[in-house]
Amino acid sequence: MKKVAMIVGLAAALGFNNADAADWNWNGDVRERFESQHNSPTYLSNADTNGSSRVRTRVRLGASVWINEELSSGFQLSTGDDQTKETISRNQTFTGIFQPKNIYLNEAFIDYHPTALEGNVNLLIGKRDVSNTIIRVDNLVYDSDLTFEGVTVQYGKDANGKEKEGLIGIAGYYFLNEYNSTANASPYLYIAQGAYKGEINDISYLFGAGYNLYKNLQYLGFNDTNTPTSVPSDWKKSGYNIAELFGKVGGQLTDTLPWKIYSQYAFNTANHADHSNIIDSKRKAWLGGVTIGDAKQVGDWALDAKYVRIQRDAVFPLFTDSDRKPADIVNINGFEVAGTYHLVQNMTIGARYYQYNNIDASALTYNPKLHQLQLDALVKF
Numbered sequence: 001m002k003k004v005a006m007i008v009g010l011a012a013a014l015g016f017n018n019a020d021a022a023d024w025n026w027n028g029d030v031r032e033r034f035e036s037q038h039n040s041p042t043y044l045s046n047a048d049t050n051g052s053s054r055v056r057t058r059v060r061l062g063a064s065v066w067i068n069e070e071l072s073s074g075f076q077l078s079t080g081d082d083q084t085k086e087t088i089s090r091n092q093t094f095t096g097i098f099q100p101k102n103i104y105l106n107e108a109f110i111d112y113h114p115t116a117l118e119g120n121v122n123l124l125i126g127k128r129d130v131s132n133t134i135i136r137v138d139n140l141v142y143d144s145d146l147t148f149e150g151v152t153v154q155y156g157k158d159a160n161g162k163e164k165e166g167l168i169g170i171a172g173y174y175f176l177n178e179y180n181s182t183a184n185a186s187p188y189l190y191i192a193q194g195a196y197k198g199e200i201n202d203i204s205y206l207f208g209a210g211y212n213l214y215k216n217l218q219y220l221g222f223n224d225t226n227t228p229t230s231v232p233s234d235w236k237k238s239g240y241n242i243a244e245l246f247g248k249v250g251g252q253l254t255d256t257l258p259w260k261i262y263s264q265y266a267f268n269t270a271n272h273a274d275h276s277n278i279i280d281s282k283r284k285a286w287l288g289g290v291t292i293g294d295a296k297q298v299g300d301w302a303l304d305a306k307y308v309r310i311q312r313d314a315v316f317p318l319f320t321d322s323d324r325k326p327a328d329i330v331n332i333n334g335f336e337v338a339g340t341y342h343l344v345q346n347m348t349i350g351a352r353y354y355q356y357n358n359i360d361a362s363a364l365t366y367n368p369k370l371h372q373l374q375l376d377a378l379v380k381f
Helices: 002-013 233-237
Strands: 024-042 050-068 071-079 102-111 122-130 146-153 166-175 188-200 203-215 243-255 257-268 285-295 301-311 332-344 347-360 368-380
Touching: 050 102
Parallel strands: none
Antiparallel strands: 024 050, 024 368, 050 071, 071 102, 102 122, 122 146, 146 166, 166 188, 188 203, 203 243, 243 257, 257 285, 285 301, 301 332, 332 347, 347 368
16 A cells, blocks of 8 residues: 555646546557477486477557646556566466456556656656666566566656667666565665767667665565465575666668667675675676667568576576576576568567576586577567
8 A cells, every 4th residue: 555655645746637638649569479498408318308389479558648748648458467477478378278368457657757857857657668667778687578666767768768869867666565564574676777878970879877776575475464475485585786787889781771789787786695595606697689670661670699698696586588497587598599570561570599508507407408489470559
């Protein structure tokens, strides 16, 4: 109830009480995916290998509403699941003897951008897509399906969540869980980011840094009755105060063929002295990649390749991309390659291949290497 009261109080204080929608912009997408996974041992050649395949669907439908020059809002419905492990996925698997799939509220937010500040500042209240809320270069720290819940102040982003040229600043407070009893303190997340976006001789760039501070994670795996939930205990015993550096540089190979190089680095400043589960030598993560093309128009294509290495105590496991999981979500390294083709208007087809394995393994431990192929058909409207 505390976070609901906070959001309602902020909305009332800002005068969000008598407004007529002036401009509705509906948008959505449907993605159908075939996914094949195969795990092979990196040693112990006599051990059995295992694999699986599945078909998954993702549907999202929402609207952004421009109410007046100072106020906009939005919402989105999506497929998904309310299990903790599905925090970073909006997919539903084709299973259950044709039972209907669940639909959830994926976004619901208010955006106040006072004209007195020339539209440079947005106050976001509610639940919104991570890429539109903070500065996100790729999925090292936060998966693209995540939607934050809380309050964000943005400087240098437009009302659609895109970064403008010049200085950019983000400050956010987000609710991870809330307890109605006094037995547990509610876990939450602070984020602060600063960046600069510009262009030199037709080369665009964005460079920045951020800090992600998680509080009260020791209570993350409990509900209101003080009963443990399914969150792994080692995640709760670790601390995550993640410093991040990120950047991207891009330009045009030809008039219709863009290129981009991007990178992220993360370091968990929480240490073993304060959190006994942390190993101080295993707190770093990095990602680097290159993209050619953007597949925005019919007949266009795009290629992407990236390398990722995440040590076991570097980032919060619930929020990083879970697709690259040989055995653990963190403690992995490997690469991805992908291709996309714009087949017909508003429809792209694509493929992505993952190869990852765990960083730490002993000669007596089964350490699978993940081989995963995803085939996608995506329609946007």
